[in-house]
Amino acid sequence: MAGCGTEREPAPHTPADGDGALVDDVVAQITAVAAVAANVTRLAAMHAAHLAALDASPPGPTTSTATGPEVRAAERAHQRYLVEAALRAESGPLARLLASMSAAVSQQLAVPGRLA
């Protein structure tokens, strides 16, 4: 056991009835930021995985004219959006999924390297 290591059942993503509009909004948000970050392979892969977890289609092939700082700013805003979305979720498992997505974005922003 390495600290914080209590084994628990993972919670599947099962939105509550009231979360339908939130999920639609999150999908639209991820799709939008994915278009901005389309040239950054690691970000594109993350956004595609996040859309798949919400049972949404991956974004179509595209290229972006966004600069590195613009991509970084968009991802920062996206991370904050996901935090607020997790707080709004009625379903605990959906909140957990959205919070995990926000943490994934935080990791990507913390990785050294250019974002364009």
Next chain:
Amino acid sequence: MSDVEALQTTLAAEHAAVWVYGLLGGRTSASATPDLYRAVSTAYAAHRGLRDQLVRTLTDRGETPVAAEPAYEVGGPTNTPAAVAALALETEQACAATYSWLVANTASDERRWAIRALNEAAVRELAFRGTPEMFPGAGEHADR
């Protein structure tokens, strides 16, 4: 599960993390591996802070916070810098799973606290040779 029970479970896990980092700090050299020493020290301070916040939250609610165990079983060796980093990474990943579980079992301020803790643990993973994940703390979604 009530949010108090969820907070108590998280506190129990945080006690373990503090203990593990105390152990790792004693196995890390500030002169030989300064980056690792700094990362372990930073993580130790962070987990102590999180533990204290949980204690305060529970106390403010009139609850008795769970106490730490005298010692904890460590899941691997700690006799090399690589082993220390591996155990620290394992600890952060386990903490991320705990915080994400807390997110699902709380609302409002407690959920916000858990989300922040999850984000911070995910970033700390990178200091211990972790690589970005698609779903920190909720890895089962990566299999979809």
